[in-house]
Amino acid sequence: MSPHFHPVDLKKAYRLLNHGPTVLVSASHAGVDNVMAAAWACALDFDPPKVTVVIDKITRTRALVENSGWMVLQVPNAGQLQLTHQVGSHSLAEQPDKLDQAGVELFRVDGYPAPLVAGCSAWLMCRVIDEPHNQTTYDLFIAEVVGAWADERVFVEGHWVFEKADPALRSLHYVAGGHFYAIGEALDVEQS
Amino acid sequence: MSPHFHPVDLKKAYRLLNHGPTVLVSASHAGVDNVMAAAWACALDFDPPKVTVVIDKITRTRALVENSGWMVLQVPNAGQLQLTHQVGSHSLAEQPDKLDQAGVELFRVDGYPAPLVAGCSAWLMCRVIDEPHNQTTYDLFIAEVVGAWADERVFVEGHWVFEKADPALRSLHYVAGGHFYAIGEALDVEQS
Numbered sequence: 001m002s003p004h005f006h007p008v009d010l011k012k013a014y015r016l017l018n019h020g021p022t023v024l025v026s027a028s029h030a031g032v033d034n035v036m037a038a039a040w041a042c043a044l045d046f047d048p049p050k051v052t053v054v055i056d057k058i059t060r061t062r063a064l065v066e067n068s069g070w071m072v073l074q075v076p077n078a079g080q081l082q083l084t085h086q087v088g089s090h091s092l093a094e095q096p097d098k099l100d101q102a103g104v105e106l107f108r109v110d111g112y113p114a115p116l117v118a119g120c121s122a123w124l125m126c127r128v129i130d131e132p133h134n135q136t137t138y139d140l141f142i143a144e145v146v147g148a149w150a151d152e153r154v155f156v157e158g159h160w161v162f163e164k165a166d167p168a169l170r171s172l173h174y175v176a177g178g179h180f181y182a183i184g185e186a187l188d189v190e191q192s
Numbered sequence: 193m194s195p196h197f198h199p200v201d202l203k204k205a206y207r208l209l210n211h212g213p214t215v216l217v218s219a220s221h222a223g224v225d226n227v228m229a230a231a232w233a234c235a236l237d238f239d240p241p242k243v244t245v246v247i248d249k250i251t252r253t254r255a256l257v258e259n260s261g262w263m264v265l266q267v268p269n270a271g272q273l274q275l276t277h278q279v280g281s282h283s284l285a286e287q288p289d290k291l292d293q294a295g296v297e298l299f300r301v302d303g304y305p306a307p308l309v310a311g312c313s314a315w316l317m318c319r320v321i322d323e324p325h326n327q328t329t330y331d332l333f334i335a336e337v338v339g340a341w342a343d344e345r346v347f348v349e350g351h352w353v354f355e356k357a358d359p360a361l362r363s364l365h366y367v368a369g370g371h372f373y374a375i376g377e378a379l380d381v382e383q384s
Binding site for chain 2: 015018019020021022039040041042043044045050052054078081082085133134138139140142159160162170172173174175176178179180181182183184185186187188189190191
């Protein structure tokens with residue numbers, strides 16, 4: 001585990017997703033670990049923090065999430081561009097060594113069942129809230145965030161500091177066809 | 193209506209939200225128009241395109257969305273930073289001239305009931321799919337996108353071109369406390 005891996009107050013966990021980054025979804029069940037990329041993840045509530053994420057039925061990760069009831073949503077960064085795209089474009093079903101090929105290193109936090117991806121900028125440990133209609137009809141999963149961490153070099157005392165941190169730690173924002181944007185310039189409102 | 197307001201193929205409409213921008217939600221019912229900001233909006237499906245958005249019960253906009261069954265999700269830009277924050281921090285209930293105060297100019301597109309906010313970078317006309325459990329329990333709305341448009345200076349033939357366009361047209365990504373980021377540098381994966 002990186003020395004920069006620091007806990008985030010659950011009341012501020014929504015801020016890790018608020019700016020709309022693409023995430024990696026990791027899960028584990030019956031000895032199988034997997035990781036996929038998901039652009040369609042979103043905060044849903046502040047306290048307790050909740051999230052939504054869309055996970056297609058064709059993904060191998062979905063079965064792991066459904067069977068274990070747990071997943072991690074983590075915020076990959078510019079330094080993980082290739083990794084993010086690789087886990088988003090290959091399935092464990094056709095590439096059994098997918099995680100090795102993509103250079104994914106997993107780690108665990110005591111007390112939580114789902115694996116985390118090393119090198120990300122933030123992590124949300126999520127317990128799935130069973131919503132069969134949403135899952136079946138829309139591939140939409142709702143989960144409660146029960147643990148949150150961030151790389152303290154880019155998320156400091158409840159605030160992203162992309163403008164001051166190593167550019168490799170900027171979040172990724174996927175569009176399509178291998179085309180991403182990194183998060184950019186800080187813009188602060190004039191408070192009246 | 194701006195000469196740069198151009199239709200977007202519905203099959204590519206998901207790209208307007210894929211990178212996670214903060215949106216403005218506009219709606220109208222019984223002669224009342226309103227606009228609010230929402231950071232928790234997300235694509236949900238490709239074809240037909242669907243979206244999710246979280247709209248708190250305390251907002252005036254929510255009643256307009258529920259009563260009319262229509263809303264527009266639009267992507268405001270760096271040139272609308274103050275406007276976006278103002279419509280996100282004031283309610284029509286306490287400030288009846290909220291839209292004027294924030295400098296919001298609305299326009300309509302023939303055949304669609306919900307009003308659009310001028311000056312944004314993209315617009316998604318959405319028909320609400322009635323999901324009472326999600327709306328009541330999570331403040332979560334699901335809608336189908338039935339019309340999409342973008343400013344052709346920043347979304348060209350199905351692709352965002354933030355890196356080439358006027359920086360004032362960059363999307364906004366809200367964190368908290370009046371602190372936003374603009375979308376940043378384009379990062380393209382090396383295709384193997």
